[in-house]
Amino acid sequence: MAAFQFTVNGKPVSVALDNEETPLLDVLRNELGLMGTRFGCGLEQCGCCMVLIDGQPEKCCTKPTWSVAGKHVTTVEGLGSPERPHPLQQAFIDEQAGQCGYCLSGILISAKALLEKNPSPTRSQIALALDGNICRCGSHNRILRAVEKAAAVMLGDV
Amino acid sequence: MNTLPGPLNDNPRLDLWVSFPEAGKVAVNTGRVELGQGVLTAMAQIAADELDVAMTRVTVRSGATDHMPNEGYTAGSQSIQFGGLAMGQACADVRALFLDSAAKVLGCSADELSVRDGKFLRNGAATGQDYWTLAGAVDLAVNASGQAKRKAAADLTFVGRSSARTDLPAKLFGEPVFIHDMRLAGMKHARVVRQPNRAATIGTIDVDAIRRAAKGPISFVRSGDFLAIVGDDEHAVELAGAAAVNHVTWEHVETPTPLQQEANWLLQRPVVDRLLGSPEPVDAQGKQRFEATYSRGYLAHASISPSCGLAEFRDGHLTVWTHCQGVFPLRGALARMLKLEAKAITVHHVQGSGCYGHNGADDAAADAAVIALQMPGTPIRVRWRREEEFIHEPKSPAMLVKVRALVDAAGKPADWTAEIWSGNHNGRPGGGNALLAGYALPDQEPFPQAGEVPEAVGGGATRNADPLYDIADKRIIHHMVTETPVRVSALRGLGAMPNVFALECAIDELAERAGVDPVAYRLSIVSDPRARAVIEHVAAMAKWQANAPGGDGRGRGIAFARYKNRAAYSAVVVDLEVDDEIRLRHVWCATDAGLAVNPDGAINQLEGGIIQSASWVLKEQVRLDNGPASLDWDSYPVLKFSEVPEIAVALINPTQSDMPLGVGEATAGPTAAAIGNAVSHALGSRIRDLPLTRERIMTSLLK
Numbered sequence: 001m002a003a004f005q006f007t008v009n010g011k012p013v014s015v016a017l018d019n020e021e022t023p024l025l026d027v028l029r030n031e032l033g034l035m036g037t038r039f040g041c042g043l044e045q046c047g048c049c050m051v052l053i054d055g056q057p058e059k060c061c062t063k064p065t066w067s068v069a070g071k072h073v074t075t076v077e078g079l080g081s082p083e084r085p086h087p088l089q090q091a092f093i094d095e096q097a098g099q100c101g102y103c104l105s106g107i108l109i110s111a112k113a114l115l116e117k118n119p120s121p122t123r124s125q126i127a128l129a130l131d132g133n134i135c136r137c138g139s140h141n142r143i144l145r146a147v148e149k150a151a152a153v154m155l156g157d158v
Numbered sequence: 159m160n161t162l163p164g165p166l167n168d169n170p171r172l173d174l175w176v177s178f179p180e181a182g183k184v185a186v187n188t189g190r191v192e193l194g195q196g197v198l199t200a201m202a203q204i205a206a207d208e209l210d211v212a213m214t215r216v217t218v219r220s221g222a223t224d225h226m227p228n229e230g231y232t233a234g235s236q237s238i239q240f241g242g243l244a245m246g247q248a249c250a251d252v253r254a255l256f257l258d259s260a261a262k263v264l265g266c267s268a269d270e271l272s273v274r275d276g277k278f279l280r281n282g283a284a285t286g287q288d289y290w291t292l293a294g295a296v297d298l299a300v301n302a303s304g305q306a307k308r309k310a311a312a313d314l315t316f317v318g319r320s321s322a323r324t325d326l327p328a329k330l331f332g333e334p335v336f337i338h339d340m341r342l343a344g345m346k347h348a349r350v351v352r353q354p355n356r357a358a359t360i361g362t363i364d365v366d367a368i369r370r371a372a373k374g375p376i377s378f379v380r381s382g383d384f385l386a387i388v389g390d391d392e393h394a395v396e397l398a399g400a401a402a403v404n405h406v407t408w409e410h411v412e413t414p415t416p417l418q419q420e421a422n423w424l425l426q427r428p429v430v431d432r433l434l435g436s437p438e439p440v441d442a443q444g445k446q447r448f449e450a451t452y453s454r455g456y457l458a459h460a461s462i463s464p465s466c467g468l469a470e471f472r473d474g475h476l477t478v479w480t481h482c483q484g485v486f487p488l489r490g491a492l493a494r495m496l497k498l499e500a501k502a503i504t505v506h507h508v509q510g511s512g513c514y515g516h517n518g519a520d521d522a523a524a525d526a527a528v529i530a531l532q533m534p535g536t537p538i539r540v541r542w543r544r545e546e547e548f549i550h551e552p553k554s555p556a557m558l559v560k561v562r563a564l565v566d567a568a569g570k571p572a573d574w575t576a577e578i579w580s581g582n583h584n585g586r587p588g589g590g591n592a593l594l595a596g597y598a599l600p601d602q603e604p605f606p607q608a609g610e611v612p613e614a615v616g617g618g619a620t621r622n623a624d625p626l627y628d629i630a631d632k633r634i635i636h637h638m639v640t641e642t643p644v645r646v647s648a649l650r651g652l653g654a655m656p657n658v659f660a661l662e663c664a665i666d667e668l669a670e671r672a673g674v675d676p677v678a679y680r681l682s683i684v685s686d687p688r689a690r691a692v693i694e695h696v697a698a699m700a701k702w703q704a705n706a707p708g709g710d711g712r713g714r715g716i717a718f719a720r721y722k723n724r725a726a727y728s729a730v731v732v733d734l735e736v737d738d739e740i741r742l743r744h745v746w747c748a749t750d751a752g753l754a755v756n757p758d759g760a761i762n763q764l765e766g767g768i769i770q771s772a773s774w775v776l777k778e779q780v781r782l783d784n785g786p787a788s789l790d791w792d793s794y795p796v797l798k799f800s801e802v803p804e805i806a807v808a809l810i811n812p813t814q815s816d817m818p819l820g821v822g823e824a825t826a827g828p829t830a831a832a833i834g835n836a837v838s839h840a841l842g843s844r845i846r847d848l849p850l851t852r853e854r855i856m857t858s859l860l861k
Contacts, residue, residue: 019373022393030392035339036332040462041544042396045791048462076332089330096322096758099766100194101329102336102462102511127799134791136462137194137512138769139762140802 009078024060036076047133050106057113076105091150099137165244169227170301175248189229191221196759203316208249210273221507231484235820254306320758337508342537349399356597361407371401382600418643421453435633445564452660455779463511464547467523469530480523481510487588515649524593554649555581559660569672574632583618585647616722651823658827662717675704691812695748700731713840717831725820730828742803752815767825773797
C-alpha cells in the first residue's frame with residue numbers, strides 16, 4: 001500500500017491506495033466523498049470529471065493518483081457554496097443554464113480555467129474552451145451566456 | 159360521468175398526492191420523475207397555485223412504488239399536459255376539503271373564506287386557522303371528487319411565470335444528487351459481463367486473468383449466462399469488468415454487418431403490416447404523382463452518464479434505486495424476472511443524467527437486483543461502463559419512409575400515403591419485454607413479441623406520419639419489422655423525428671414543384687389556426703424572404719409539426735452554410751404550448767430538442783461492423799459547443815388557451831426537416847437520408 005499527499009480545495013489530504021494507478025476521480029468520489037466530480041466515460045472524452053490540477057483543467061477519470069502527489073487539486077466543491085457562490089455558479093443559476101446538470105461540474109471547471117487565462121473571452125472562445133465537455137441535453141447556449149455573464153461580473157462590468 | 163384527469167382517476171386517493179407533514183410545509187407526490195426537464199419545479203408551481211401557498215413551502219416527492227401515484231412512464235411530453243392536470247385537480251380538491259372544514263370550525267360559509275399562503279381568511283380577516291391547524295381534522299384518505307373548481311388563468315400566481323429550477327443549485331454546487339453518488343453502508347460495487355447478444359451463452363471464463371487485471375480482491379456471481387464481478391473497491395471491479403470482455407468467450411455470437419446499420423436493410427425483412435386509413439387509390443385520377451423515400455439510421459440515447467442501479471435484498475424484501483422513467487413498470491418486470499411478488503419489491507427513483515427515453519437505466523437496476531438476490535443483506539451498486547452503455551442501451555429504430563402523394567392542378571396534395579418500415583419503438587420492460595439480465599438468467603418465461611405503442615397514445619413508428627395539412631384522403635401503411643440487428647425502444651419523439659423529416663421535406667419538394675415559396679405553400683394547405691400562427695410567427699422572427707435564391711452554399715429552411723397531432727405546435731426556421739460539411743448558423747422557433755406552466759422551463763426544453771435533433775441530423779448513426787462499432791464519444795460523436803447555432807425561441811398562445819400542451823419532444827421533428835430543407839436550398843439538390851454526412855453532401859454535390 002502506498003500513501004499520497006496532495007491538497008483538494010486547499011485542504012491537505014493523504015490517501016493510502018493498494019493500487020497506486022487508481023484514478024484521481026475514484027479517489028475523490030470513493031475515498032474523499034467528494035461526489036461533485038462526475039464519472040461520464042472513463043476515457044477522457046466527455047469532460048464530466050474535469051478538475052484543476054495546479055490551476056490547469058484536466059480530466060481525472062484516468063489520471064493515476066500518484067501523478068498528483070504534492071499538487072493542488074480544485075473540484076467544483078471548491079468553487080463556491082450556496083451561501084457564497086462563485087460568480088460562475090451564480091451566473092448559471094441566473095441563466096438557468098442546465099437541464100439534467102450531470103455535465104455542469106466539469107463545465108464550471110473548464111470555464112473557471114478559461115476565465116483565469118482570458119478574463120473577457122468572446123463567445124466563440126468560450127465555445128472552443130468547452131468543446132472538451134459534452135452536454136447532451138442541449139443547454140449549450142444558456143451555458144455560453146452564463147460564462148459571458150460571469151466574466152462580466154468578475155471584471156466588475158456589471 | 160367521471161371527469162377526473164386520467165392519472166387522478168387511476169390514483170384517486172387524495173393522500174397519495176398531498177400531505178401536510180409539518181407546520182408550514184406541504185408535500186405533494188407526483189408519479190412523474192425528474193429527468194432534467196424541470197418537472198418537479200413545474201409541479202411545485204401548480205400545487206402552490208391551487209393550494210394558495212408560497213412555492214417555498216412545497217416539497218415535491220416523486221417516483222416511488224410506496225405511497226405514490228402510479229403514473230406509468232415519464233414520457234411522451236405528457237407530464238404537464240396530463241400529470242400536471244391531475245396534480246392541479248388533486249390540490250384543488252384538497253383545498254376545497256380544507257375550506258369546508260374551516261367553515262365548520264369557524265361557523266361560517268366556505269364562500270366567506272379565502273386562503274393566503276396557507277392561512278384561512280374570513281372576508282379578508284385572519285381566522286387563526288390554516289392547513290396545519292386543520293390537518294388533523296381533514297381526512298385525505300378519500301377519493302378525489304374532481305368537483306373543486308380549478309383557478310382561472312387570471313388568478314394564477316406561479317403558473318404561467320418563469321420559475322427558477324428548484325433542482326439546479328444543488329447540481330451546480332456539486333452535491334451528491336445523482337444515483338451515481340449514492341453510497342449505502344456495507345455496499346459493494348459490481349460490473350456485469352454482458353452477453354454480446356441475447357442468444358449468446360458463456361463458453362469459457364478465464365477467472366485468473368480477470369483477477370490479475372483487477373489488481374485487488376473481487377468475487378464472481380453467476381446465474382446461467384449472467385455473470386457479474388463484485389468487490390469493495392470500485393476501481394478493481396471496473397478493471398475486472400473491462401478485462402472480462404477479453405477473458406470470457408461466448409457461443410452463439412451474432413456479428414451484425416455494416417449493411418444492417420442502414421435503414422434500407424429493413425426492406426424485405428419479416429414484418430407485421432397495418433393500414434391506418436383508407437386503401438391507397440390505384441388510379442392517379444388525373445393528378446400528378448409524387449414519390450420520395452426518406453430514411454434515418456439507428457440512434458443512441460447516449461446519455462452523458464452510463465446507467466447505474468442499486469439494490470438490496472434484506473429479510474425477503476428487495477429495495478431498488480433506479481433512474482428509470484417508470485418505477486411501477488420496472489417493479490412489475492423485476493417481479494416477473496426474479497419470481498418475486500410485486501409487494502416484496504420497492505422501487506425508488508433517484509435522478510440520473512438526461513435519458514431522453516428508454517436507455518440502460520431499467521437494465522442496470524435489474525442487474526443490481528439479480529446480484530443483490532444472491533447476496534442477501536449486502537447493498538449492490540452496478541454502474542455500467544461507457545462502452546457497455548453504447549452497445550447495450552436500446553436504440554431508436556432505423557426508419558425508412560416512402561411518401562406518395564397525388565397532386566391536384568393547383569399543385570396541392572389531394573391524396574397522401576406514408577409507407578413506413580421500422581423496428582418497434584416500444585421495448586420497455588413494462589410491455590412484457592425482457593430486462594437485459596432476463597436474457598441471461600435461467601428458467602425465464604418466454605418473452606412475448608412486443609407490440610408497437612398504440613395509436614391512442616400517439617403511436618410509435620407511425621407518430622406524426624399523419625400530416626396536419628388539409629388533404630382529402632390520407633393513410634399510413636406501417637410495416638413493423640420484427641427482428642432488428644440491435645435492440646430497439648423509445649427515444650425522444652419515437653417515430654416523430656423521421657416522420658416529420660419525411661413529411662416536411664416532401665411538402666418542400668411539392669412547394670418547389672408548384673413554384674410556390676415554402677411558407678406560402680404551407681399556409682395555403684393548413685387551416686388549423688394554431689398551426690398557421692406558429693408558421694407565420696416563426697417566418698416573421700426569421701424575417702423570411704419569399705422565394706429567396708439558393709444554391710450558393712447558404713440555405714434557409716422551414717418545417718412545422720404539432721407533436722403527436724395533439725401536443726404543442728412548433729415551427730422552426732434554420733439558417734446554415736454548406737461546403738463539405740454543414741455549419742448551423744441560426745435557428746428560430748415559434749411554439750404554441752397553450753398555457754406554459756414554466757415558460758423558461760418550456761423554452762429550455764424546446765432549445766434542448768432543437769440541439770439534440772441537430773446533433774442527430776448532422777452526426778448521429780449507430781455503426782455496426784462485425785459487431786457494435788459505436789463504442790464511445792469518438793465513434794459516436796455528438797454536437798459540440800462550437801457547432802451549436804444561435805437559437806431564438808418564442809412561446810405564443812394565440813388562442814389564449816388555459817390548457818398546457820406538452821413541449822419536451824415538439825421541436826425534434828421540425829428541426830430535422832428544417833435542416834433538411836435548408837441544406838436542399840443551399841445545395842440546390844436534396845439529401846433524403848440521415849445523417850447528413852460529409853459523404854452524402856459530396857455525393858449530392860457531384861450529381
